[in-house]
Every structure is written in C-alpha cells, then in structure tokens.
Amino acid sequence: MVLEIVEPNTCIRGCCHSHSIPLHLSSSSYTLLSPIARGAESVVWEAMLDGRKVAVKKPILSTSDDLDKFHKELKLLCKLDHPGILKLLAVHARPPNYMYFFEFYEGGNLAQKLHVEEWSLSIDQSLDMMVSLAKALEYLHKLGIVHRDVKPANILLDKHLRPYLADFGLAEYKRDLKQVSTENWKSSGKPTGGFHKKNMVGTLIYMAPEVLRKEIHTEKSDVYSFGVSVNELLTGVVPYTDLRAEAQAHTVLEMNYTEQQLTGAVVSEGLRPVLAGLESGASASLLSLIQRCWDADPENRPSFADIVVELALILECEDRVKKGEAGSAKSLVFHEHVVTANIQNIQSFKESINWFTYGKDFSERASLPSNAASTWIDSSNDPSSYHPVLSWGSFSTCGRRETMEDTHFLIPHVCNKKDIHLFGIFDGHRGAAAAEFCAGALPGFLQTLGSMSSPSHALLDAFVKTDLAFRNELDSRQQFYADLDVPYALSRDHVASCLEERERVVGAGGQVKWQVDTWRVGHAALQVTRSIGDDDLKPAVTAEPEITETILSMEDEYLVMASDGLWDVVTNTDVVSIIRDTVKEPGMCSKRLATEAAARGSKDNITVIVVFLRPVSTAERIY
Ligand SMILES: Nc1ncnc2c1ncn2[C@@H]1O[C@H](COP(=O)(O)OP(=O)(O)OP(=O)(O)O)[C@@H](O)[C@H]1O
Numbered sequence: 001m002v003l004e005i006v007e008p009n010t011c012i013r014g015c016c017h018s019h020s021i022p023l024h025l026s027s028s029s030y031t032l033l034s035p036i037a038r039g040a041e042s043v044v045w046e047a048m049l050d051g052r053k054v055a056v057k058k059p060i061l062s063t064s065d066d067l068d069k070f071h072k073e074l075k076l077l078c079k080l081d082h083p084g085i086l087k088l089l090a091v092h093a094r095p096p097n098y099m100y101f102f103e104f105y106e107g108g109n110l111a112q113k114l115h116v117e118e119w120s121l122s123i124d125q126s127l128d129m130m131v132s133l134a135k136a137l138e139y140l141h142k143l144g145i146v147h148r149d150v151k152p153a154n155i156l157l158d159k160h161l162r163p164y165l166a167d168f169g170l171a172e173y174k175r176d177l178k179q180v181s182t183e184n185w186k187s188s189g190k191p192t193g194g195f196h197k198k199n200m201v202g203t204l205i206y207m208a209p210e211v212l213r214k215e216i217h218t219e220k221s222d223v224y225s226f227g228v229s230v231n232e233l234l235t236g237v238v239p240y241t242d243l244r245a246e247a248q249a250h251t252v253l254e255m256n257y258t259e260q261q262l263t264g265a266v267v268s269e270g271l272r273p274v275l276a277g278l279e280s281g282a283s284a285s286l287l288s289l290i291q292r293c294w295d296a297d298p299e300n301r302p303s304f305a306d307i308v309v310e311l312a313l314i315l316e317c318e319d320r321v322k323k324g325e326a327g328s329a330k331s332l333v334f335h336e337h338v339v340t341a342n343i344q345n346i347q348s349f350k351e352s353i354n355w356f357t358y359g360k361d362f363s364e365r366a367s368l369p370s371n372a373a374s375t376w377i378d379s380s381n382d383p384s385s386y387h388p389v390l391s392w393g394s395f396s397t398c399g400r401r402e403t404m405e406d407t408h409f410l411i412p413h414v415c416n417k418k419d420i421h422l423f424g425i426f427d428g429h430r431g432a433a434a435a436e437f438c439a440g441a442l443p444g445f446l447q448t449l450g451s452m453s454s455p456s457h458a459l460l461d462a463f464v465k466t467d468l469a470f471r472n473e474l475d476s477r478q479q480f481y482a483d484l485d486v487p488y489a490l491s492r493d494h495v496a497s498c499l500e501e502r503e504r505v506v507g508a509g510g511q512v513k514w515q516v517d518t519w520r521v522g523h524a525a526l527q528v529t530r531s532i533g534d535d536d537l538k539p540a541v542t543a544e545p546e547i548t549e550t551i552l553s554m555e556d557e558y559l560v561m562a563s564d565g566l567w568d569v570v571t572n573t574d575v576v577s578i579i580r581d582t583v584k585e586p587g588m589c590s591k592r593l594a595t596e597a598a599a600r601g602s603k604d605n606i607t608v609i610v611v612f613l614r615p616v617s618t619a620e621r622i623y
C-alpha cells in the first residue's frame with residue numbers, strides 16, 4: 001500500500017506532523033464497512049483503505065476538550081514505532097472527519113480472547129506475550145510516555161496471536177502527569193476519558209493503589225496494571241471474580257457493589273487478585289515477579305527494563321529445564337503461610353476426609369530418611385549453655401463456634417533429640433481441612449529437614465512444602481468430585497423440531513412445515529407446540545402441559561429453571577460448572593447464569609430461577 005503524503009503533512013492546527021504517516025486522506029481512498037466496537041469515547045470500524053483491510057477509530061468529539069484530546073493523542077501516536085505497539089497507518093485530521101486508520105488485528109483484543117473465546121495459553125505462549133508487552137512498555141517509558149490504561153482489553157492480537165499494545169486515549173507524557181492527575185480528579189472526583197461509569201469496575205481492577213488514592217500516576221502504575229494483566233493471562237480469570245478471592249472482592253463484581261468497596265480493599269487492605277498457581281506452569285520466580293509488579297509501594301515495583309531482563313532469565317531457565325539441564329531444583333517463593341482451604345466447592349468432601357492422616361502420609365512419602373536436626377544443637381554438650389526444663393499440656397475447644405477448625409500437635413524430643421521439641425497450633429478457616437492437613441504433614445516435613453542450615457530454614461521449607469502438598473491434593477480431589485456433578489434434565493422442549501411433538505400436532509389436526517430453518521406450526525409459523533393463547537392454532541398447539549415426576553434424593557443439589565434465552569447458549573453441563581464456580585446464593589447463581597448467557601450472545605430474553613435443595617454451609621455461601 002502506498003498512500004500519498006501531501007505536504008505539508010500536518011494536522012489542521014499544525015501541532016501534529018509525521019514523515020511517514022499521511023495525515024490527510026482523500027475520502028475516496030477509504031470505505032467504512034461495519035463497526036467492531038463502541039467504546040466510551042470512540043467507535044472502531046472495520047474498513048478498507050486503499051484496497052487493504054484496516055481498523056478505523058473514530059473518536060466521539062463533542063466538546064473542544066475532546067478535540068484537544070484528539071490532537072494530543074495524534075501527536076503522541078505519530079511518534080510511536082515499535083513492533084509491540086499497534087500501528088497507525090494513516091489519519092484523517094481535518095473537520096468534519098477525524099479518524100485514525102490502524103493496522104487491522106484479526107485476533108481482536110486479549111480480554112475477548114481470554115474470556116469470551118476462553119483461549120488458554122501454554123506457559124511458553126504466555127511468556128512470549130509478556131516479553132513483547134514488557135518491551136513495548138519499556139519503549140514507551142523510554143520516550144517519557146505513560147500509558148495509563150494497560151489491560152487485556154487494550155491489547156490487540158494479530159492472526160498469529162502476537163500482542164500489540166493499543167488505546168493511547170489516556171496516555172500522557174510523564175512531565176505532564178502531575179497537572180493531569182489533579183485536573184482529572186478535580187471536577188468529578190473521577191478520572192475523565194475512558195473511565196466512564198459503566199466501565200468503572202472493569203478499569204478499576206487494573207488501577208494501582210496510588211491511582212485509586214488519587215495520588216500521582218507514575219510509570220510504575222503501568223507496571224502494576226501489567227502485573228494484574230499478566231496474572232490474568234496465567235489464570236484465565238478476570239481479577240477478583242475468582243472463587244478463591246476474598247469474599248468481599250467477589251461480591252464487588254457479582255453484586256455490582258460500588259467501586260469504593262473494591263478501591264478500599266485494594267488500597268487499605270492490600271487486596272490483590274488471586275495469584276496464579278504453579279499448576280499454570282509459571283515458575284516461582286515468575287510468580288514472585290508478578291507480586292513485585294503489584295507491590296503497594298511503586299518504588300518496590302521493577303521497571304520495564306528490569307522486567308524484560310527478568311523475563312529473559314525466566315525463559316532461559318524454562319529452556320534449560322526442558323532440555324533437562326537444571327534437574328528438578330525449584331526455588332519456591334511464597335510470602336505467606338496462612339492456613340486456608342482455598343477451593344470453595346470442596347466443603348462436602350472435605351469433611352468426609354481425614355486430612356490429618358492424609359497430611360501425615362504425604363510428608364512420610366515425600367520425606368528422605370530422617371537426619372533430624374543434628375546440626376542445630378552442637379552446643380548441647382556445653383554445660384554452661386542454657387537448657388530449659390520442659391513440661392507441656394494442651395486443651396482445645398470449639399468455643400461458641402459451630403465447628404472446630406483449630407488443630408494442634410505436641411511433639412517433644414523430636415527424633416529422640418532431647419533438646420528439640422515441636423509445638424504447633426493451626427487456626428483453620430473456611431473449614432478445617434488445611435489445618436488438619438498441616439497438623440499431619442508439617443511435623444513430618446520438619447523432622448526430615450535437619451540437614452537444613454537452621455531451624456528457621458527448616459520451618460520455612462516445611463511450610464512451603466505443606467502448602468504445596470495440600471493444594472496439589474485439593475486440586476486433584478476437586479477434579480475428581482467435579483466429575484461427579486451430573487445434570488439431569490427435568491423437561492424437554494415442546495417445539496416442532498421434536499418428532500413426538502410434531503406427530504402430536506399433526507394428530508390433533510395441525511399443520512407442520514419446514515420453514516426457513518426449522519419445523520414450524522401453522523400459518524403463524526410457530527416453533528412452540530404447546531402454549532396458552534395462540535387461539536388460531538388450538539387445539540393442535542395445546543395448553544396441556546407435559547407433566548413428569550422426578551423423585552429427589554439427598555444427592556440432588558439444586559434446580560435450575562430458565563427460559564430459552566439461557567438454554568439456547570448454555571448447556572446443562574455448562575450450568576453445573578458455572579454454579580460450581582459461583583457464590584452459593586441462589587440469586588447470585590441466577591444472575592451469574594443469565595449474565596453468562598448474555599455474554600455468549602443470547603438473542604432472547606433471559607430469565608433464570610435457581611432453587612437450592614439442601615442447606616448450603618455458611619462457608620460455601622460466603623465464598
Ligand atoms: N486495530 C484494531 N484491529 C482490530 N480491532 C481493534 C483495533 N483497534 C481497536 N479494536 C477493537 O476495538 C476495541 C476498542 O478499541 P480502543 O480501546 O482503542 O477504543 P476506546 O474507545 O479507547 O475504548 P475504551 O472504552 O476501552 O476506552 C478494542 O478492544 C478492539 O476490540
């Protein structure tokens with residue numbers, strides 16, 4: 001494509017110019033085909049430019065501020081030229097038409113790809129994508145530009161699924177940031193531009209605490225958004241909608257709670273999305289990098305230059321592991337050892353398992369021959385050193401709670417060492433499983449770690465191992481139990497495409513014909529074969545319902561009724577898996593199902609009723 005550059009190649013104000021991108025297009029050189037996306041501030045079209053498919057972004061310009069913004073964005077876009085940034089091909093920068101012509105990216109945006117098409121990437125694909133994006137952002141920051149709207153919806157994919165950073169609608173030069181931040185917040189208490197109310201939560205979840213606190217936005221705020229986006233890439237889960245997230249955040253999205261609640265939790269309670277697990281294929285160092293990217297303190301976040309280097313190292317390690325050079329040495333970095341059963345739908349089977357025994361077996365299986373702690377007590381023969389004289393006891397009670405989730409152990413004289421004793425208490429939450437598992441597993445892990453340089457190393461290692469072992473166990477079990485959930489259809493559709501119904505209609509004197517795309521009844525070409533009303537089609541289209549009786553049993557969990565707005569796009573099995581991942585509250589489940597149907601493009605009205613057939617434990621309801 002050779003588009004002519006007409007000199008002077010500047011915008012009408014003279015503020016934007018380019019040597020390579022034509023800023024004036026004759027109206028005969030392009031044709032708009034159809035809109036692809038309607039953003040808060042622009043409409044994006046599929047279009048032809050000089051015989052080539054392109055994407056046209058037409059900003060909605062209603063005030064002179066909008067026009068100023070257009071020129072600012074254009075000036076910035078004219079400067080950008082990087083393989084990881086969306087490519088501007090041409091511009092129409094004269095009234096009445098203001099539009100950008102971009103390279104067309106067939107893969108759409110990453111948010112769609114992940115959550116609508118449910119694309120799941122291999123770890124190698126994820127890492128490649130991270131590297132490209134980090135390089136693009138490094139380039140941007142080197143030019144002194146902060147993007148300010150980094151999120152999967154603003155990452156476009158070409159047909160090879162390579163990523164391109166897009167949407168510079170909020171981008172700013174670092175030097176202008178101070179002024180911009182205060183201006184943006186002053187008028188409405190909310191930032192302007194793309195931060196429209198309806199998208200507020202969608203955008204909020206990627207915003208760094210300092211941005212939410214209305215303090216200054218720095219390039220490190222992009223690092224935060226990158227961290228959240230990259231984690232989303234690994235988990236495939238929209239931040240804060242994961243069932244393992246804190247209850248509070250879950251409800252933020254489920255129940256359309258105000259943005260203040262999410263903001264509050266992110267800013268003051270340090271809430272973050274659930275970190276991807278090792279099962280995603282991410283190495284511990286990658287997970288640690290993500291956590292540093294979303295550190296509350298911008299100073300602690302790495303720069304994109306650092307990120308690029310770290311990612312290169314991680315890739316190199318991956319390669320080596322693949323080639324078998326690195327053996328199985330893994331460095332595990334976890335910052336917490338909070339006892340938690342983090343998968344929500346396990347309540348029922350969790351209770352039926354002796355997690356203590358599981359834990360004990362596990363640590364025994366995983367352990368090397370014991371070599372307990374011989375190196376820690378080399379001072380024991382020194383008569384002048386301090387030797388406490390111990391006695392011990394314990395008592396535990398459920399207290400006023402319904403269930404007991406605490407566990408503990410007392411193990412004096414570990415491995416017959418007279419001066420080494422283990423005492424531990426685990427305060428369970430969301431059920432006792434993790435605490436029980438710990439009481440079983442942790443002492444075993446600890447006892448075999450005597451070769452470690454110090455008790456604190458051994459403790460650290462034992463906690464991490466226990467956590468990993470527990471989560472692995474839980475994962476495999478959850479899969480097993482998930483497979484037991486089977487939907488049972490209580491009704492069938494009364495439509496003319498059902499052979500029995502067709503026969504019944506014809507038997508009752510009605511007419512059935514194949515019309516357009518399916519079997520239909522009578523002149524009215526009705527698809528349904530039973531109804532109330534439809535006077536002209538009686539009695540063939542009968543008012544008599546088909547009644548079936550089903551005996552419920554203890555196994556039955558819930559009943560889902562819905563109009564075909566749901567069933568057209570969601571299968572019975574889908575319903576089960578959606579409910580499995582939803583807060584166990586019938587209204588919430590109904591809403592989740594309907595929202596999912598709408599997102600899948602249901603063209604009909606959607607009504608859903610969910611009835612739970614047995615009490616749901618408090619823990620399941622909350623999480
Ligand atoms: N060059 C392109 N090729 C293919 N699709 C594109 C292209 N540019 C934009 N789109 C689609 O249009 C959507 C909106 O684009 P963009 O984010 O630039 O617009 P916006 O009006 O700034 O949106 P927002 O409401 O997020 O601020 C993208 O998420 C993507 O799906």
Ligand SMILES: [Mn+2]
Nearest residue numbers: 039153154167
């Ligand atoms: Mn956008």
Ligand SMILES: [Mn+2]
Nearest residue numbers: 167169170194
């Ligand atoms: Mn935008």
